[in-house]
Amino acid sequence: MPAPVDLVYLAPGLGTGGTESHLARLLPALQKRGLRLEVWNAGEEGDAAHRLRESGVTVLRRRIPVSPRQIGRLAALTAGLARLRPRLVHSYLYAHHWLDALACRLTGTTYVGSRRNLAHWRQGPVRARERWRDRVSAVIIANSAAAAAVAVTEGVDPGCLRVIPNGVPLPLWAEHAWTDHEGWLARRRDARDALGLPDDARVVGAVMSLKPIKDPVTLVKGFAARAGLRPEDRLVFMGEGPLAQDLKSLAGRLGVGDQLVLAGRRAEPLELLAALDLFCLPSHSEGCSNALLEAMAAALPVVATRGGGNDEAVVPGETGRLVPAGDALLLAAELDDLLEDPDAAHRLGQAGRRRARDRFSLDAMVRQHVDLYAEVMAGSLTRVA
Template sequence: MRRATASVPGPQPAAGPGPAPVQAVRVLEITAGFAVAGPLGGAARFVIELSRALATRERTRVAPRLAALWDFATPHDEEWRAQLAREEIPVFTAAPWQAGAPLRSCMESLRNLWRHPGARVDVIHSHGEFTDLAAILLKRRLGARYLVRTRHSSVEWPKRPRLGAFFANLLYPAVFDMEVAVSQNAVEALDGRWLAGRLGRKARRIYNALNFERFGIEMAGRLETRARLRASLGVPVDAPLVGTVGRLVPIKGYHVLLEAIPAVAQLYPHARVVIAGEGPERAALEAQAAALGMGERVIFTGARSDVEAVLATLDLFVSSSYVEGLPTAILESVAAGVPVVATAIPGNMEILQDGVTGRLAPPGDAPALAHAIVAALREPAAAKAMADRAYQDAQQRFSIEVIAAQYADLFCNLMANAPGR
């Protein structure tokens, strides 16, 4: 079993942003871990990128450090800890993840955080479920004045709905000084809670964000990437390639995407579909594809660490979800310049406007989804124009620089109103 580890900032000031001024707000960002290609996905990457942006672009206002509840023992865990250390962002990883004993893993992580709290902070910022509980536990221990939590998902504590309802409706409004939601629909849900209304608590909308630079690097060699990845997947370079990225769970609606594929294949017999991700629904989805006679057309890749490369090779990204907060996968596709077809649900519609920046179809409607996919493939010039407009809009609203500034404003405004400050 691996012991808890701490990444200590390097001694070379030139390697990172340098020390923040004394007046900078000291913020502890808490994430579940750094397994960005595994179970944690977009939220974990967002916390990392937010911390990096705060430490560089907002260093005169915010001094961040990171605590990860678990080490998932993936290559990304090691890579990100090393990268953050090079950038002089302090990191503490509390405990190893034990897949067969989640409760034990949770207790060990919280115990280690309590025993090794680190330096005092002004604000603790958590990002869902167990990290929210860790923030509550550590507030007094770290002398934090304020607790802030960001709700990244439209559904909290899905495996423990009763417990989640207690936390979300009664505990969180009472103990968190600010709750942030990543979509307007989620803001309205938070503001609609009885206790939040009684206490006069209003949630704030701050979107999830992307580091657009990471996609720019991959896109620079797009043709080479496209040829290389398609060859590895057994897809001809000129075949229409439709794809999606995400966890294979029911709310993602991948079974609806598979139901739509036969209609697409009738018009585009050489088209292929790639589904990049892992999850409990994989076996059922593979069986469904085979039963539809689409087994050779649909490629299940499992979890991928090279999301940028996967997107670079697609002609069209499809999201068939029933529920989303603010979907990172769609943002990534937009950043990669890939046309998008998605379901007309609140989170998706905050990114895409039907017929302007993408194409939307009703959730659960396979014929409508097939029609939207065919329309995008049939009119590639129009699809590209939509993708270009989506990219320009996303840079204005969802870039990590914009969102980091909004969080810095939030933290500074809280501290400006702190008693005795």
């Protein structure tokens, strides 16, 4: 008989990305708190899978059904749950992976759902399936009030929703900028060397997938439109995606081709944030951006687009700046303002780090998950009115 397991996590993939990084931080911490868990991975294996296994978390490959025609996969998933008999299944799978909830229903396994983005693209059959999945969930964990609000508009019972924001670690080197300035400068040089940046550059950076929803195009346009643009300024993207070549072409046409740095996907971008002077998140839609919270934790001044979880993370004028999505000229003005006023940028960065510590800490996220799981497993979950 297999060893008893409290929790099975269903993951859409364990490569590099926001949800993947979230799981790689959360699950080892939960295991240290005494929860017995496994991860069943339906997608690619990568950095997050390696980090989880290195931390002692069991990660298994599983083919999760996405259609009733994949009856063999459904039968295998149902049999696996019946054999293991976990107390909870927490699914991070996408909307089209609705049959995981059916497998839980068939085996009498308590099902916990997730909402981690605003996903305005969900329509028709996909939305109908997700509504059914939501109805059979004991609780749905949203990573922002904005994501929870979207779920309510789609018909989710508000009483089934709980908001647990993402949590991030606080890098010690960010404190060293004031307590050990020489040590911080050395780390900054190392980070810039790793990204191929000159030591005297003023660096605007972003950590994101290079795809339309993240809107890196507006950031390139805003960077190029700055009145205060200098030859030594650099724009760095850490991430990969289908728009990479388009960004190179656009930067060339706008005269900043030599200042654009596409650094590719990085396993642990948090450590490379020391290379930046300013962080920017130009997305059209965000649930609760790990990259934004990490930049705040690293005491970087941030400029982000309004809407979604960004409004919950950034206090405009106090911990960062917010601009309308898609407005390159307003973005350019905010970038210029902070690059030309290092004292103001420093104040925003310090306030952002305090907010990340007080509202978005890794410890708080872990504690809230532990408490909620305990309520669900004990059958004492109180529905929110």
